[in-house]
Amino acid sequence: MPVMGPKLVKNFFTGPATRAYPAVKRPAFPQGRGRILYDAERCTYCGICAGICPAAAITMEEDRENLAVRRVFNSFACIYCGRCVELCPNGALQMGAEHPEYAGAKAATVSSSRQAG
């Protein structure tokens, strides 16, 4: 213990090393890979993201009734590697730096080429 002593004494007089979360949150690093932001307006439903997704979190489905393509993104399966963001030719996908949603807020997002016009 004597070797540890000075450190322990110093800790008595300094503030806590932890943050008072959730009141105080650490700002996310700009390069962080926290969320995938999808802009359906810019998406051309080319399917590149679905083809390269290592976790098969993105799937393209045929919607024969409406003659459309549906893009389904399952945020539970997503590993946030960012491959789709790198390869999207239309800039429809962006990587958000803020921390990922908690599990309760995660859901499958569906967008259809019909809605996009």
Added chain:
Amino acid sequence: MGRVTFPFGPQHPVLPEAIQLQLTCEDERVVEVLPVIGYMHRGIEKAGEKNPFVNNVFLCERICGICSFIHALCYCELVENVMKVSAPPRARYLRVFWSELSRIHSHLLWMGLLADSFGFESLFMQSWRAREIVLDILEMTTGQRVIQSSCVLGGVRRDIDQDMAGRVRRMLNRFKAEYDAVYEVFARDYTIRQRTVGKGVLSKEQAWALGAVGPTLRGSGWPYDARMLHYSAYGEIGFEPVVENACDSYARMMVRAREIHQSLDLAFKALDNLPDTELAVKVKGFPEGEGIIRVEQPRGELCEYIKGNGTAHLERLKVRTPTFANIPALLAVIPGCELADIPVIVLSIDPCIACTER
């Protein structure tokens, strides 16, 4: 004297992961030990055969949460060797930088757990507090704290520019100051010496004969480290293994403690000498033929083997992890020990069961 057999694990306060040791004791002395593994098998090798080979980088990263970057590096270097592609120099230096940061945070995690195993809670917290700076650097430079996903076939995905390099240097200097205080305690504290010196002695001959690897082998006096094979940029940066000769738990701890200082030096060297080239080259075609590679993980030597058949899917992906190689050495040192020393001895090989069982 009567014998009692009882289970140590799979859920035990000192074990971060699930492994069971069936200990047979005579009084307070352990006379026999039988390991039971298989609680954490996830079928990763088979999944590697089903996946396209490009996506296996992300799969291999998930073999282990602590040394994830080094698993990805190992797979990438192996596939690059088989496909006769060479990553650009900047990518190789960045790989060294991130591997060394992974090593630092893995060793500090282990040192915290070791302190916790004999009830030194404040040291456990100080170790993990210092480790947090390294995790912040990893998040800042790669985007994620634990699963970095920055290593890909042909190079790396993220760069460290001048501004960021300056911030990283300042953070590493802050880490060094924090770690030096922790190191002093590990090296000199009376309690730690009482709990580790002379416990779990693995003789030099035994360590070699049982195929121990990593700090377990180097703690028994063998100057062997897979980084001496000069993969990535270790050849250019230069490297000498850290060796201790006492052969006990204290020696194995000191190897790791000193390796953190060495890893810090290597990370600084990699950062200072980053060549000005592109980050990745395009990998075209499919792997054909087979290859094997050895790289140094925080726990020891990691071997990987692949066999490609010219298609997008591998015919075989085989991973041999260091803890698997260290379990025979652990079983050899336990008989004859006091029961109260078992947690420290088990931790002294730094068991990573998720790696072992994949």
